[in-house]
Amino acid sequence: MSFSLPAVRHPVLKPLFRPVTYSRWLHLLTGSVAGVLTGFLRGGTFRPGHGGPWLVFATLPVPILLLAALVPAVRRVEGLQAQLLLMPGRFGAAARGSAQIATSPSATWRDRGRTAVWLLLRLEAGVAMTALSLQLPALTVVLVRAATGRATHVTGWPSIDAPHWWYGLLAPLPLVVLLAAAVGAGGLMAGAARLLLGPSAAERLAALEARTERILEHNRLAQELHDSVGHALTVTVIQAGAARAAGSPEFTDRALAAIEDTGRQALADLERALRLLREDAPRPADRPALTDADRLLESARAAGAAVRAEVTGPLEALPGPVSREGYRMVQEALTNVLRHAGPVPVSVRMAADTDALELEIRNALPAAPEPGGGGRGLRGIRERAALLGGEAETGPEGDEWRVRVRLPLRRLG
Known part of the structure; x- marks a missing residue:
């Protein structure tokens, strides 16, 4: 009382x-x-x-x-x-x-x-x-x-x-x-x-820097959730529509398996983000990296896209921030392909050397592109690249849509 x-x-x-x-x-x-x-x-x-x-x-x-x-x-x-x-x-x-x-x-x-x-x-x-x-x-x-x-x-x-x-x-x-x-x-x-x-002035500056870091972290988490959940929903919608149109029990089983796997990964990403938002929770170290990109490629293939991948260089030796952000960039690029172009042929190139990591995703342009599609996701790719001191180019090139990213490694190694 x-x-x-x-x-x-x-x-x-x-x-x-x-x-x-x-x-x-x-x-x-x-x-x-x-x-x-x-x-x-x-x-x-x-x-x-x-x-x-x-x-x-x-x-x-x-x-x-x-x-x-x-x-x-x-x-x-x-x-x-x-x-x-x-x-x-x-x-x-x-x-x-x-x-x-x-x-x-x-x-x-x-x-x-x-x-x-x-x-x-x-x-x-x-x-x-x-x-x-x-x-x-x-x-x-x-x-x-x-x-x-x-x-x-x-x-x-x-x-x-x-x-x-x-x-x-x-x-x-x-x-x-x-x-x-x-x-x-x-x-x-x-x-x-x-x-x-x-x-003191030093303490006020430290508090301001900590608050800025928290805001940046929350913005990054929001972008990750956008990429992960957006990818999962896109794959789910395409798989469900294709299964209904195919009318094949075998294809339906494969589509349901792909939906289950994609949904499970999205739930894991959501749980990881919620743990990070809790101030008293330890920072999880299981964020996906480029070495896990195979599941993104398989998810896109399961949705009907003909994905051709080319990987050169030791991806496992990349610095953590570069590898994790590179994974999200590939994820967002593939999500945009499925969302705006559908199950079209896609080529993915991931090349790592001692100087930089290069990512390139190409796909055929749809016959009738959606107006303004993919704007937020492409902006997120450019922002991620800029935070790591790199650069990203997105846009049509001939009859293809190209996303090209270059992230330097020397300043982060």
């Missing part, structure tokens, strides 16, 4: 009913712990007649905090505390979403310097807030006692020897001041945390 304070719309009273106000107050109070502990270790701090210990609390632990700021992990601890107490709930979600407070260890001397300033600021603000949290309620008690007609003599406050009822009118004022100080100081500490514990 969760606890929630009642909703209040008045702008003055609204902060008093926000949980973040009291979590920030707690964060301020814990900032004085170092001062109180060192005050206990120092003899005479609480001796009667010595005076208030607050100055001791605010100054004695300063050297210790400066040394602590040199420890890289201190920045992580302070960042986590700031996120949990200064910005809990939706405040914390907004801060974490925009990376306003870092939770990584100090990596540079600038980070250590900002951490030192934060620790000193937290100490002084914590001691001041702790003093107010103790002294102002005590003053309220003094005023209430005076209002009831009793003389008061509380340490740290002037004595009231002539009590009167009108002291009761002043009794709420110290509590109002305390609450206002807690709200204001909490907001200021949250702002200081963003400034002093916020990510």
